[in-house]
Amino acid sequence: MSDRDDAGGDRTPPAVAIVDAKTSGNVGTIARAMKNFGFEDLLLVDPPYLGRDSEAYGFAGHAREDVLPEARELTFDELAAEFHTVGFTAITNEDATSHTRFPFRTPAELGESLADVDAPTALVFGRERVGLTNDELAQLDEVGAIPASADYPVMNLGQAATVALYELRDLAMRETQLPDIERHRADEAEIEQFYEHAAEFLDAVDYPEEKREKTMRMLRRMLGRTHPTGREINTVHGLLRRAENRIE
Template sequence: MTDDSDITDGSSVVDPVDGRTPPAVAVVDAQSPGNVGTIARAMKNFGFEELLLVDPPELDPEGEAYGFAGHAREDVLPNADEIGFDHLVENYHTIGCTAVTNEDDRSHTRFPYSTPAELADRLPTVEAPTALVFGRERVGLTNEELARIDEICSIPANADYPVLNLGQAATITLYELRNLALGDATQLPDLERVRAPEPTIDRVYDQWADLLAEINHPEEKREKTMRMLRRVFGRADLTEREANTLLGLLRRATERPAEK
């Protein structure tokens, strides 16, 4: 880790998608090295790279933090910067994450707040280096710290037990904000690209119509039945492989009576 003397402007790796810098992740006074490692791993999962540590625990390369970090032990964790809280709030647009919010606008320490999903839509408009700030395992961020932070984020949860583990809270938040770091570069394929072409889907419908006729489905009900099938398969977004498999099954079902 480096200290805050090596950090001057809150800069980080620029997001190749839109030229913006993804938010940094700051952890204030964490007590468990394992939680720091868990957060580093979540950052690696969702494309975040800049980890800022305020009063961190000892992070032994042979210890719990690196053990929990997964592949983040290779870059995110060893490249983490140790900084002071003053430096954090002076050089970043800060978003403090808390489970406890005020119920109305009579106090502005923990209210108003945004959910992580709302932040995902709004943060791209912030023209400043940003940092998501997570607090201690037991008490989170203090009111004094939150009073110096620019805005508040809270995860919707069960009102009877809204407090999440530090690592869990960070993972959920980073997941919701992943597009700020990854853009469209995720592991999952684009469903629009694998959806069966319309001519193939039309053949599925034609085969269904043939099957309804073959089994003597009441003629006055066929139009309604076909409309229902179109709605079902329209919601399903069949892949080409799925559509071809259905075509084969329907064809065999249609031809089977003729074989007897």
């Protein structure tokens, strides 16, 4: 696995470890989530059958091409010894009197702290029904938990891993596929021209003089929050022109 460049220099994304999964489909689902969010190294402890004809390959999407077939099998003791480990578990309402599942960090908090860890790191997910045992968690370095409703905090293995990997994506991805809002935002000159047009429109419809300043200020604040694109500004210009033509 190659290192990735980011603002902090070269960094190897954390590995993702799955312990004793019972269904190959969940392994495939997690492999797919890894591919979605830039994670590459899949570690398997006591895995189910993962042949090409298994559900894992059906669920893995494009991860069937690299993440899944390049997965490495190892023992739990090897995992704990080789990596700085973060075991994920449901929130249990335990406190400082119990150190097995406490203290824990949320994925968002882990994203900040793991960025400073200069060691191979593994994010560890347990079984579908019971997760990681207390004995296993006792061997790991940190505990992570996803905040969920107290009425039903337990998540499906594949769902839990997907949520965690999404929250930790900055540890693995240099860039996302989402467009840069600022890059697509209309030029300030275009926006100012719209404000001028809007003021002329208020005049054309005999909008009360005493309300115009406040209305223009509200319009400026509203557009300031929305970051309109050039196309959006042109569209609204067109609506005003059409209304003006109707008035005339």
